[in-house]
Amino acid sequence: MKDQPPMNGAESLVRSLSNAGVDVCFANPGTSEMQFVDALDRTRLMRCVLGLFEGVVSGAADGYARMAGKPAVTLLHLAPGMANAGANLHNAKKARSPMLNLVGNHALRHLRYDAPLTADLAGTAAVFSDWVRTAQSVETIAKDAIEGLAVAKGHPGRIATLIAPADIGWEPGGVMVEPMEPSGPRALDKDMVKHAVAALGPGCVIICGGTVLEDPASTRLLEGIAAQTGAELMAPTSNRRIERGAGRAAIPRVPYPINMAIERLSKFRRAILIEAQAPVAFFAYPDRPSLLLPEACEVIQLSDFDQDGRAAVQALADSIDAKPGQMADRPRITAPSAGPLTDHALSAAIVSALPEGAIIIDESLTSATEVESMSAGAPPHSWLSLTGGAIGIGPPLATGAAIAAADRPVVTLQADGSAMYTIQALWTQAREQLNITTIIFANKSYDLLKRELYNVGTNPGPDALNMLDLRRPELDFCALAKGMGVPSARVECAAELHRVLSAAINEPGPFLIEAIL
Amino acid sequence: MKDQPPMNGAESLVRSLSNAGVDVCFANPGTSEMQFVDALDRTRLMRCVLGLFEGVVSGAADGYARMAGKPAVTLLHLAPGMANAGANLHNAKKARSPMLNLVGNHALRHLRYDAPLTADLAGTAAVFSDWVRTAQSVETIAKDAIEGLAVAKGHPGRIATLIAPADIGWEPGGVMVEPMEPSGPRALDKDMVKHAVAALGPGCVIICGGTVLEDPASTRLLEGIAAQTGAELMAPTSNRRIERGAGRAAIPRVPYPINMAIERLSKFRRAILIEAQAPVAFFAYPDRPSLLLPEACEVIQLSDFDQDGRAAVQALADSIDAKPGQMADRPRITAPSAGPLTDHALSAAIVSALPEGAIIIDESLTSATEVESMSAGAPPHSWLSLTGGAIGIGPPLATGAAIAAADRPVVTLQADGSAMYTIQALWTQAREQLNITTIIFANKSYDLLKRELYNVGTNPGPDALNMLDLRRPELDFCALAKGMGVPSARVECAAELHRVLSAAINEPGPFLIEAIL
Known part of the structure; x- marks a missing residue:
């Protein structure tokens, strides 16, 4: 030396x-x-x-x-x-x-x-x-x-x-340092567990997020608790990772649109939160509340983010002697026949192509809205979503996920406007030869914002609509992919989307599909 | 109403x-x-x-x-x-x-x-x-x-x-408000003017930046002061805007490379600063100083950034009764003949195509290094540079400049790696049909960083060089431009670059030239 x-x-x-x-x-x-x-x-x-x-x-x-x-x-x-x-x-x-x-x-x-x-x-x-x-x-x-x-x-x-x-x-003089043990989760509050157990029953919702959704054993146990007590299960709108698919729990998420969310949560009188916060609207709107649970709903924070949500689920189950739930067989979606890319056909084309172990990156926003429900019966897979609302997460998130799980195909469900914030990620996907298939939903507009424009009570004219339009000029995502070394195809037919996506998933390296909506 | x-x-x-x-x-x-x-x-x-x-x-x-x-x-x-x-x-x-x-x-x-x-x-x-x-x-x-x-x-x-x-x-209840007068520049210090006048002469450098460089009358007056006293003129490395070209002052900038900068400034004993700070190295390096003027050099801050640099120039001139300088005729560069894109040929191809009133956006970094000196005799033009060192300014800066000056052609001198931070600007250029010609200097690497790697005293191996290499896969800027609605051409010959650039400048709308180095 x-x-x-x-x-x-x-x-x-x-x-x-x-x-x-x-x-x-x-x-x-x-x-x-x-x-x-x-x-x-x-x-x-x-x-x-x-x-x-x-x-x-x-x-x-x-x-x-x-x-x-x-x-x-x-x-x-x-x-x-x-x-x-x-x-x-x-x-x-x-x-x-x-x-x-x-x-x-x-x-x-x-x-x-x-x-x-x-x-x-x-x-x-x-x-x-x-x-x-x-x-x-x-x-x-x-x-x-x-x-x-x-x-x-x-x-x-x-x-x-x-x-x-x-x-x-x-400068010279560096000193090697041994690893440090990270601090574990903060202990659960036993009184809060009793409180939560007492709240279980019809009219109660268990909202579970974080590490709970990453653990199929925990979510199956939650299904058992729900079946035994009549409580319902929900997940936050956006989550780090959900392990889902056939044989696993299918927990509905709080919807993004504020009116749907308020309606969906209106029946609950008690809410048990596990690694989740009380649902809050993505944005404030005139004449709409910020918090989405009914005002009279009692909120029980069984496990905060820094506590062990899985242990909380186990504690609930132990208290009432609940067993893992029986998972109903859910339909497998079949590939659609030839036809235009309606939201339904688009969703079916994607879901029917998903193999076991797929990693789905979800920045789809307003498109392919049925993928989530349809894929409840698809082979087991991971679902990663946009957690903080800052658009432009899809291609980078897919890149990192593929580096971590080299043997699993990644499918990115990608809104077109959002893709443009971090489109440079395609180059890294090509450089590292990652098995990522990016499906661009080319609706050629900031479609979400058009809806929001009406939500804030305006009656938009040409200048406003122009600011939310991506048609002048049209973005050509196949050309952009070529510019960064990623092969691609443009698709307008549902059967073809299924075929191209299946092939891309089975091939190594990245691929981009521009789905013309 | x-x-x-x-x-x-x-x-x-x-x-x-x-x-x-x-x-x-x-x-x-x-x-x-x-x-x-x-x-x-x-x-x-x-x-x-x-x-x-x-x-x-x-x-x-x-x-x-x-x-x-x-x-x-x-x-x-x-x-x-x-x-x-x-x-x-x-x-x-x-x-x-x-x-x-x-x-x-x-x-x-x-x-x-x-x-x-x-x-x-x-x-x-x-x-x-x-x-x-x-x-x-x-x-x-x-x-x-x-x-x-x-x-x-x-x-x-x-x-x-x-x-x-x-x-x-x-919410309703908005109230219209009348315009407010902005505060003007802080007054000059008369003692400092006297001090500066006394410092003029051989061994003195006047470093002028900010609004002075935007005003041909001021820089011509500075040339007169220099000619009369033997003081020399310099400009900061990076500037908001310089008005330059034939019939205007040609003030050299402090070089970016630290060794060249120290060498260039080593002879000065007195420095008068006008809307400029004492030159500081872009980065610190082992065994190199942060400040670039010799330690013994006296520094006189005649005008700080919040003072009126043009008035400072006038005050200097009035004190010594200087007149505007006589501008020497500088050579017009002619178009190069056919041949590879050496730094010299590349620079000549660009400069010989510049019409009067061109706006040059400079994020060229390590390429086309002779454009600046060659264009001192080109028809009068504006030169906008990367001021804060945060790469990815070129295409956006060009976009805004073209919106402000619709009747003037914009030419962007663009390093390839830097272009990728904000390449989305091409779409806005197409949407607004701006007369911007972007020349991508495709050296396919973070060339500047390769030089810096040696500057910090390392002997780079394959992993380090790989992290600074943009060849795997090669970026195809013509495809990227197509993806955003901008026509383009790939050029490898100096005569062809001149021809394509001249045509692009004379046509409305944006164009991209990928110059293969």
Whole structure:
């Protein structure tokens, strides 16, 4: 070992994180991160995945965490890079996905001068992180990273951001640090369990989210509790990951449209929340409430996000001696015959092509609305959705999920307007040869916003509709895919969609289908 | 008027801003901005320009401000939208471009609940703004906007951000507000003028930036001062806008590479700063200083950014009775003959095609490095550069500049890696049929970072070089352009580049040239 140079700060960090189980780095580095690029290069301890835009990096790290159940590290460049990552960090934070961001900053001595890239990096990081620290010395930067990693891995998952001044990365004197145990979930309140048990029965809804939905045993047990007591089950509108399909529980989600949500929840008098909050409208509207449960509904927070929802389900079941529910056979959807891509035919074409183990990335918004109900009887699969409402999550999330689960096909249900925020992810999909099939629902408008325009009580004229229209010029997603090395097909027929999608799922590498609606 | 509904907050804001001279809105709206979309639609007082990504919106507003000399308003959606706009807001802030951002937020009553899109919007805005306010009532929102506009328009230009809760937009009771006069520049210090006059002479450098470079009369006067005293002139590395070309001053910029910058500045003993700061390295490097002037150099801040640099130049000239300089005839570059796209041939092909009044957007980074020196003798033109170091400014900046100066052709000198951060701007260029020719310098790598990797003293291996390589897969910019409705050509010959560029400049609408290096 005598020829080895003394370890610098960057290398101590990379080696310590690798030793703690971090083996993927999603990166969009700049000059101030060159010593980390160098350390990753020399140690070869992590798979480095390059994104052409930081929103791809953060969305991919989220997708990775959702499927791997552990954090990746991201490598970002100064305040503008952190800001570019922000929208998908926001989504990841709302998903409670574990993630460790490593953001380079100017060398400490350089910060006092107003260099062009100088900005309030800690302030930018704070908005989209649960934990932020700025490394202060070469001896402690690895310890900072290991502490941040433990925070990220704590139940139910947090966004930790370590700011790394460039000089701390390049100076010698780095110190390897052993892994730290993350803190476990906060204990359940036994009185709250009794309270919840007493609330079970008709007129009661159990709203369960977070890690509960990721565990088929827990959701089956919930079905048993519901069957035995007459309580109903619901899931939040947006979730980090749901394990679902044939033989698994099929728990309906709170609908996104506010009127449907209010109507759907109107009958409940008691709500038990497990890793979920009381349902709140995505947006406020004139003359509509913010909270969606009836005002008189009693709300029991059985498990908050930082508690163990699965243990809460078990405690409920133990209290009433409930057994796992019997799952009814649900119909398998068959491939549609030739015909136009109506919402129904589109949904059937997709669902009938899903193999066991598929990972569905859902940023479909207003299209293919029947996929969810139809796929309740499809082979078991994972469903990852847009958690924070910041559009542009689909292609990056798919990228990270595919990195984490290389043997499982990923199908992205993608609204066209939203796709354009982070379309650069296609390039990473091609570069890494990931088995991802992206279906673009080309309705050529911000269709969701058109509905919202009417919701706020306006009577839109040509300028308003023009601002929500994507037809002038038409986006050609097959050309965009070609530009980034992804093969594609344009499809207008439901039978053809089924055929093309089935083929793409069975082939390695990415594929894009532009479904003309 | 009796049939007219009472004006809501959104309409009072739009009408007041329009009355104060704001006539362009760059927008990427969401649900919480629907009442502003509606107000823009009903009043038809502003040109609404849609961007498919918020970084396009903020970069376009910057380009507009640089050419129009006044702010546009942007329309952004909550904290994630603000974050997505952040990188180009950072560039605009460093350029001191005037801009007014209108960012929708949840209704006040909705904010207490943790709705999916809830985040610290004011915190996000603060990082990239000089002024942030959250509107508190429907009666005062127009006043807030008018005050923000005045802040933005103050010398030398600021980023003002008004956060608009949705309910304040939709409630009736809006009040029109008259325009406010922005504050003028802070007075010059007369002792500092004397001090600067005494410093003139050989060994003195006048570093002038900001509004001085936008005014050919001022820079000609500076040439006269230099000729008379033996002082030398320099400009900062990055500038909001330089008016240059034949018959105008040709002031060299401080080079970007740190060693070249230190060498270039090493001979100076006195520096007079006019709307400029003491040159600082873009990044810190091991064993290199942060400040680029020699340690012993005396620095005289004749005009800070908030003072009137043009008046400072006039004061210097008056003190020594200097006259405008005589501009030497500089060579016109002729079109190159057929041959490969070497840096020299590439630069000549571009410069020889530039007509009078061209607007050059410079995000060329490591390519076409001779364009700047060669174009000193080209017909008079404007030169807009990447001011804050946050890459991804070119296509958006071009978009806004073209909106502001419809009768002038825009030529974007664009590095390929940087282009991918905000490539969505091409769609807006096609939608608005702007005469913009984007030349992509396809070197297929983060070439700048490769150089920086060596600068921090590393000896990169395959993983590091791989992270800076854009070849796997190759980006096809012509396909990307087609995907967004922009015609294009791929060029490998210098004579052909000249021919294609000349034709594109003379045709209306956007065009993209992928120059294979």
